[in-house]
Amino acid sequence: MALASVGITEIPVLPKLRVGLYSTGSELLASRNNQPATGRVEDANGPYIAATLADNGVDVEFLGILDDDVETMMHTLKFNLEKNDCDLIISTGAVSTGRFDLVPSALQRLGAHIVFHKIGIRPGHPVMFATIPNISTGRSDEIPFFGLPGNPVASAACLRFLAMHYLKCLQSQLPETPLAARMSCPHDAKTARQSAHPWKSETFPRRKLLDTHP
Ligand SMILES: Nc1nc2c(c(=O)[nH]1)N[C@H]1C(S)=C(S)[C@@H](COP(=O)(O)OP(=O)(O)OC[C@H]3O[C@@H](n4cnc5c(N)ncnc54)[C@H](O)[C@@H]3O)O[C@H]1N2
Numbered sequence: 001m002a003l004a005s006v007g008i009t010e011i012p013v014l015p016k017l018r019v020g021l022y023s024t025g026s027e028l029l030a031s032r033n034n035q036p037a038t039g040r041v042e043d044a045n046g047p048y049i050a051a052t053l054a055d056n057g058v059d060v061e062f063l064g065i066l067d068d069d070v071e072t073m074m075h076t077l078k079f080n081l082e083k084n085d086c087d088l089i090i091s092t093g094a095v096s097t098g099r100f101d102l103v104p105s106a107l108q109r110l111g112a113h114i115v116f117h118k119i120g121i122r123p124g125h126p127v128m129f130a131t132i133p134n135i136s137t138g139r140s141d142e143i144p145f146f147g148l149p150g151n152p153v154a155s156a157a158c159l160r161f162l163a164m165h166y167l168k169c170l171q172s173q174l175p176e177t178p179l180a181a182r183m184s185c186p187h188d189a190k191t192a193r194q195s196a197h198p199w200k201s202e203t204f205p206r207r208k209l210l211d212t213h214p
């Protein structure tokens with residue numbers, strides 16, 4: 001309205017970013033034609049991430065659920081990489097150390113460079129970021145890939161605190177100003193994790209936010 005009021009009817013804008021999104025896990029309902037069965041899980045991450053990205057002005061395409069099979073995973077990723085021209089790919093699940101956590105292996109088979117895998121945050125520590133060499137004809141650069149953890153809270157946290165920052169950067173937006181906060185617990189999270197036994201409750205003591213400093 002402000003621009004129109006001074007006669008400006010056209011302005012240059014950046015194209016919307018395109019994100020390709022996958023959920024992973026053979027336990028997810030949609031990967032078996034929505035047949036309810038014991039032990040099956042509704043896909044909570046796909047719809048949540050798609051809606052959050054769309055709210056932030058991103059064109060997001062849900063590319064489906066990847067089953068827990070490294071060959072299928074790799075071929076599906078390759079097929080979509082050839083076909084789609086995404087600025088970023090995001091997957092959820094299969095990034096930890098279990099038998100079926102096959103996203104890192106599928107990426108390695110595609111010749112990806114794993115930039116980081118596992119970082120010092122909870123929830124979200126198995127998160128990974130990689131770049132995949134481009135195999136579609138239309139572009140020459142590498143395609144960035146976030147492998148977010150499957151745990152829905154961890155995937156939401158990694159989306160908010162990692163992937164959204166990355167997207168903002170691609171959109172040439174200014175970084176958010178971090179807010180320093182003082183917590184009730186005197187321990188440094190890193191020290192507490194290294195020094196305590198993982199099965200003891202004091203490993204991750206409950207914390208209260210005391211105050212914040214802009
Ligand atoms: N040996 C280790 N095991 C685990 C570690 C570890 O460090 N060493 N880390 C744990 C942490 S922390 C997390 S978080 C999880 C994340 O593992 P994955 O990313 O491999 O996630 P999945 O095993 O595929 O799924 C975890 C959990 O979430 C459910 N899930 C997955 N996708 C969805 C979805 N789209 N919608 C709803 N729910 C979903 C899935 O069924 C599992 O229950 O690893 C720990 N293990």
Ligand code: MOO
Pocket residue numbers: 121122123124125126149151153154
């Ligand atoms: O760090 Mo996991 O990501 O506990 O939820």
